[in-house]
Amino acid sequence: MKDEPRVGVFVCHCGTNIGGVVDVPEVVEYAKTLPYVVYADRNLYTCSEEGLNNIRDTIKEYNLNRVVVASCTPRTHEPLFRVACQEGGLNPYLFEMANIREHCSWVHHDSKEATEKAKDIVRMAVARSLWLEPQEEPELEIKDSSLVIGGGISGLVAAISLADQGFKVYLVEKEAELGGLVRQLYKLYPTLEDTSEILNPHIEEAKNHRNIEVHTSTTIKDIEGYVGNFHVTAIKNKEQIEFDVGTIIVATGAWNYHPPEGNFQYGVLDGVMTQLELEELLKEGKLERPEIIVMIQCVGSRVGEIWSYELVGLFHSQATRLLSKILGARGSEEGWAYCSKICCMNAIKNAILIKEQFPESEVTILYQDLRTYKEYEDFYRRARKLEVRFLKYIYEIPPEISEAPGNKLRVSFYDPFAGEEMSIICDKVALSTPLIPSKDGILLAKKLKIPLDQNGFLMEAHVKLRPIDTQIEGIFLAGTAAGPKDISESIVSAKAAAARASILMGNKVIKTEALTAVVNQDLCIGCGLCEELCPYGAHIVKDGKSTVIEALCKGCGVCVVACPQKAISAKHYTDDQILAAVKNAFTEQLT
């Protein structure tokens, strides 16, 4: 402790969130009694304009050199309070948060005890704050070029957007052709335009854009580096190519599920096909006469185990399990718990196309819930007008398919509206199967260290407010790689990904994590454990000593605890700082 600490404590009511349980004025009075605390007061909402200005002004007025805010969680609010400190002329790392909401008022009902606990938490925070040190956020240059992985509609749109804004783009597609899944489609809902009318102009534009380098038949071999400066190695037709980019957009798309052989008689009886296969027939003009067709919804979706709904990220170790599930899904009876949201519309689309071509066809759609959300409801009405039949089946009794005389198929199911078992003799059965996570997406996520969600889609940094960003700075998500979407939704997400990437590249520099690990070279014995364990590849052991690449280190602390020599410390989380808080958990030991 160099200069004498002058701590300011700001206790927040958070409306009634905290103030309704914890006696805030009492906590304030208590804080005032703590050593080195020269100011303590309360706010109705510390995160409001008024609260933040109060922090800024109080720092100046009382010449504070430590600030403690007792309020909610640092996850959402620490950045805001740090900025307020900075505005008051204080290094933002001389700030400490005491969580008296999630850790106290939200989980306790007894006002008296909660108030005592809030005091303990505040005391711990004040204790730790005394040991805090100023930290600097290094600046990093951002290269003005981008890598877009995946040349489906999302990748194309993201690439063209960035290129139009003047950034250089490398568009990498593993197949020989651009276009992704959409290329296989016939006509698109909701406008029923030919796929080529939408897709081809994008492909042409990407190919001819002077700012885009298209690399088809190319796979990513390795990506090193970090935001602003990624070094990419790719394999194109067996040749290695390399380039550097500042940002990455992942647009690796999704797969369309195939039921395993025998499931719904798929692959066993002729005439049983997926909706995508039916669409291919339509595209090739192979549906030559009116037929009786039954479509079954939710094949492979809305089934399987019910995941407990926690949006925790699944890290790499679990990727392996998910992979085997996906691969297994193509050969077992497992399916997917979520609703893939495109398959109801897609079935109706194909039904309309068939009825418009051959009005005497009989098309029946067997569904659980029809999910024609938004204005797509119109499409549903249009199908009913064309006399497409909609019948409901229930989850507990899935439809069964068997052979019927005369090369026909029989679909038997329980119709809850009629209250009886029904069967339809038909020519074809189309199974509406979901979009599922792609193997390529999962493997790439592993390489890039992007967490996966519970189903195996790439996970966003915050489901609601950062749906395009990933946990890894400088890497963004577009299209179905992050979960089922129709084309217009994929385009929206691709443009948004371009916007997020363009902000980084347009600003040319960013500030990076200040709270990195540091190796005490005198203690290090070069065992290499840290290098092996670091999830971000930030340790490099050379000549028997380890060093941390600051721009890569996220300050996760894995190496700090692992080092047998105790050679590594984490800035802002030093032993002194942590122990100060621990020592004060039960007794006052501030001095």
Add this chain to the structure above:
Amino acid sequence: MKDSKSVLVVGGGIAGIQASLDAADRGFKVYLVEKTPSIGGRMAQLDKTFPTMDCSICILAPKMAECYRHSNITLLTYSEVQDAKGSIGNFEVAVLKKARHVKEDKCVGCGICTEKCPVKVPNEFEMGLADRKAIYMPFPQAVPRLTTIDEENCLFFQKGTCRVCEKLCEAGAIDFDEKPEEIVLNVDAIILATGFDVFNPKAITAYGYGKYKNVITAMELERLICASGPTDGYILRPSDGKEPESVVFIQCVGSRDQRYNPYCSSICCKYAIKDAVLIREHHPEIDTYVFYIDLRAFGKGFQEFANRSKEEYGINYIRSNPGEIREDPITQDLTIWYEDTLTRTIKPLTVGLVVLCTASIPRPDNKKLSELIGVELDDLGFFRASHDIDHPVDLTVPGVYGCGFCLGPRVGDIPHSVMQAGAAVARMSEELAGMEEA
């Protein structure tokens, strides 16, 4: 791109806020025009938000504050667009800053005036479930954090006497003489983000909204279950302030109905599941029912959420579109006669509180804006995208874009609004960069 480009964003809900932040970070000078006294929009009114169930205002407030502080953003609240001309790269927009009668640079938001003002008015933010005063702060986390006098209700403006607030304000912030001010802005592009209104279910007389006190809308319920709402988060019936023994949600009220709104509002099944779960979390003893036609729990994570709401929280789902609600005049309980279409039985159900999941409809503002700016509306009254698949955020005039619910019920939720905001900023950057080159 030059750093001097500028954009007008109309509407300060989550979509407009995100568009402003993305544009400002991208180097645009942003003017964010919001017609009410504070930014925040509907999201500020929500309690918890699906699918992660975090507190809505807690994740929104930091973004609102960021808008206020961002050096590239000028906030024009209590303001409306009056006139617009020009074209991409050169729009001239006249904005009317209404008279707040409270000086922005003096008011510290202490709230003394609001305590003493004698006039009570239904509080819009609380969906009329509580009162505010004629001088008021829309909600505690309002940005900017200052009060506004609403002329239509203030005694001084209506009757020429009172001025209590002026006497009490230590900061000297009250200014009864303040006049509306017209500001003319020159901008390169316009982003519209006017959001949605809630359908008024009075039109459906059989449900008795407005007549039966214990029939409320989902937006009202959001305020009722919010810990900082009028009942501190307790589910209490409007008729007697008592906890109901059971609650029913009715889906598709005014949606998917040719008489009112033919489209599906996309969000109401999801928020009904959310709110039903929240009720059971707050009050495990309250029986909860959801009447639906098709349960639209689509997209990432929602079917799982629906399953869990059934299995873990014991929410009862009934496939039925109830025809009528009747009130017991003594207990003010409500009886719903319905046909369960899955079991084909006709039954009555008597409950204490009915929540109508009403359609999300276009704001009337869209019409005026479409006339001023020249962008088309679709048949429903939302802004028309220039192509449904290919140009989902471009409106029908170059240089004008849309995001959020004012484009109609797309996915309709917060994440999609945030994405649309980013997409609008990308489109604007592309097109303006293209003009510079040409």
